[in-house]
Amino acid sequence: MNLADAFTRSVQQRPDKVALFWGESELTYATLLAQSLAVARQLTEKFGVQPGDRVGLWLKNRPEFIPGLFGILNASAVHVPINNFFKPAEVTHVLDDAGVDVLITDDELGVHFPVLAGARPGLRICKIEEAVAVSAESAGLTSPIVNRKEADLAVIIYTSGTTGRPKGAMLSHGNLLHNVESCRQVLDTVEADRFAVLLPLFHSYMLTVGLFLPLLNGATIILIKSLNQPHHMLREMLHRQATVIPAIPPFYRTLTHANIPSLPFRMCVSGSAPLPVQVLKDFEDKFHIPLLEGYGLSETSPVVTKNPLRGVRKPGSIGLPLPNVEVSVQDDAGGMLAPSEVGEICVRGGNVMLGYWNNPAETALAMRGDWLLTGDIGYRDADGYYFITDRKKDMLLVNGTNVYPREIEEVLHQFPGVKEAAVIGVPDPRKGEQPVAYVTPADGVTLDERTLLHYVRENLADYKVPKHIVFLPALPRNATGKILKTTLRQQAANG
Numbered sequence: 001m002n003l004a005d006a007f008t009r010s011v012q013q014r015p016d017k018v019a020l021f022w023g024e025s026e027l028t029y030a031t032l033l034a035q036s037l038a039v040a041r042q043l044t045e046k047f048g049v050q051p052g053d054r055v056g057l058w059l060k061n062r063p064e065f066i067p068g069l070f071g072i073l074n075a076s077a078v079h080v081p082i083n084n085f086f087k088p089a090e091v092t093h094v095l096d097d098a099g100v101d102v103l104i105t106d107d108e109l110g111v112h113f114p115v116l117a118g119a120r121p122g123l124r125i126c127k128i129e130e131a132v133a134v135s136a137e138s139a140g141l142t143s144p145i146v147n148r149k150e151a152d153l154a155v156i157i158y159t160s161g162t163t164g165r166p167k168g169a170m171l172s173h174g175n176l177l178h179n180v181e182s183c184r185q186v187l188d189t190v191e192a193d194r195f196a197v198l199l200p201l202f203h204s205y206m207l208t209v210g211l212f213l214p215l216l217n218g219a220t221i222i223l224i225k226s227l228n229q230p231h232h233m234l235r236e237m238l239h240r241q242a243t244v245i246p247a248i249p250p251f252y253r254t255l256t257h258a259n260i261p262s263l264p265f266r267m268c269v270s271g272s273a274p275l276p277v278q279v280l281k282d283f284e285d286k287f288h289i290p291l292l293e294g295y296g297l298s299e300t301s302p303v304v305t306k307n308p309l310r311g312v313r314k315p316g317s318i319g320l321p322l323p324n325v326e327v328s329v330q331d332d333a334g335g336m337l338a339p340s341e342v343g344e345i346c347v348r349g350g351n352v353m354l355g356y357w358n359n360p361a362e363t364a365l366a367m368r369g370d371w372l373l374t375g376d377i378g379y380r381d382a383d384g385y386y387f388i389t390d391r392k393k394d395m396l397l398v399n400g401t402n403v404y405p406r407e408i409e410e411v412l413h414q415f416p417g418v419k420e421a422a423v424i425g426v427p428d429p430r431k432g433e434q435p436v437a438y439v440t441p442a443d444g445v446t447l448d449e450r451t452l453l454h455y456v457r458e459n460l461a462d463y464k465v466p467k468h469i470v471f472l473p474a475l476p477r478n479a480t481g482k483i484l485k486t487t488l489r490q491q492a493a494n495g
Contacts, residue, residue: 002148002173004073006216008033014191014218021194021240022063023225032066032215035132039071039104040144042131047102047124051076051147054156056095056103057202058082061223064128065201066211068104071131076147079155080168081202085461088112090166092119094158098168098357104128150174156357157204159298159402168357169298178350179301180212182322186306187244187267187292191218196242198224198233198251203401204302205271209246230254238264248272248400249279250430252291256282263287267309271296272400273432274388277315294319295388299372301351305386317385318378325349327386329379334368342379342389346371394485396425396433398463408435408466411459415452417445422475422483423466426492437466438488440475447471 015030043049055072057079059065072079080098082091095103095116103116104126117123148154154173158166183189197210214221222240226232234255237245243266245251252270255263256279267290268283275293283291290309295318296302304327307319321327326348329337337343348370355363366373378388396403405423412421419442425433441447449469457465476487 004146021222035067036070039131040074043075049075054078054080054098054100056080056100058105060084088115157298170354175301185323189217193219193243195244196222196237204298249275252283253279273397280315299353314385339382345374345376345378399431424488434467437469
């Protein structure tokens with residue numbers, strides 16, 4: 001079994017059922033498959049894509065994302081989702097690293113093609129509007145033979161690393177099918193469910209929980225169109241009778257403080273960032289809807305744990321391991337720790353990645369035997385519930401998205417006149433955290449904060465741009481010359 005065949009089988013069981021709502025538009029399962037096969041034909045016949053080739057998909061949330069994805073998989077190729085907030089330099093790194101020669105995009109993002117093509121000679125663009133336009137219902141519901149097995153690579157999803165450059169987590173067809181089935185069991189997903197999708201589909205959380213999970217199990221996706229208008233967004237969910245909402249903590253905080261007396265959802269799921277205990281309590285007290293906090297990472301397809309729908313949900317806990325997923329707490333030597341002992345959260349199971357694309361050194365650092373070392377620190381209690389006490393060193397979570405200071409520091413160091421730079425995170429009531437940069441100018445140089453921030457914004461996604469820059473004559477260091485970020489955090493806390 002592979003993901004393309006699994007989707008085809010799902011379509012054949014319910015061809016005329018609505019698979020996707022987008023504003024006032026309704027797309028059936030059969031339509032999505034026909035469009036997917038049209039994209040697959042474009043890739044193979046026009047662009048010469050071969051089994052195992054990497055194909056990039058750079059789109060904002062829109063209905064065509066789904067045939068773009070399944071078109072790649074039906075061509076027996078590897079899907080490389082690209083963050084639609086990325087600037088051309090960031091996109092080029094992903095394209096180069098994954099060896100992408102064909103990029104599926106649309107007219108909106110396609111305006112960047114001259115820059116991308118200049119940075120990556122030979123890159124060709126497949127316009128999604130043109131690809132799906134040639135889909136004919138007469139294509140039927142029979143997919144081409146997809147020459148992929150469960151062990152074969154399906155997706156390379158790029159996640160920031162401590163080196164500052166995103167690295168590609170390799171997920172097989174089996175990894176993702178395993179995680180979809182585990183999530184189906186935990187969330188009791190049924191055909192009558194309607195999943196409201198408001199987070200970006202390039203994100204591993206939405207790829208599995210917001211896209212594969214509903215479509216491979218015969219449910220329906222409500223792809224939210226009015227993201228910048230909270231009241232319209234909620235109106236869409238209610239109008240289309242959403243039953244399951246996978247979202248991030250700020251969304252639930254907003255609902256809790258909104259003038260809304262009740263909601264009809266079956267359950268809500270919180271991921272991508274820690275859910276504050278107070279938000280969980282306030283939400284469930286107000287709406288009496290289960291709000292399930294979980295935990296995962298791109299390297300695990302991505303879901304690892306979840307608080308149960310039925311049974312005890314512990315505030316502050318990331319919950320219990322998913323079915324057929326093992327979680328342990330280990331010391332630095334790989335020794336298993338007992339309940340209440342704090343160590344590194346480690347994961348193994350069919351959802352754990354194949355490794356990092358073309359990066360055996362990083363893969364070796366991430367794996368200890370068949371255990372994935374998450375870099376997150378925590379413990380489990382006597383009931384088997386897991387708790388995270390700290391996160392990967394230096395990592396920030398801005399609106400639920402990983403931001404690594406090293407990447408920002410590297411850009412700052414490229415600006416003429418910057419001697420050294422360090423980036424830390426500071427709490428932000430709206431975004432969770434925000435980066436703040438500390439910069440030392442070179443001797444005799446005067447730097448302007450606005451100019452420097454503009455430079456960063458030209459090279460990195462907007463959510464990575466520091467909230468502000470503090471100029472210091474020298475950065476604090478220890479005896480070995482290492483920058484003391486703890487001192488900078490104390491300075492930030494003290495204003």
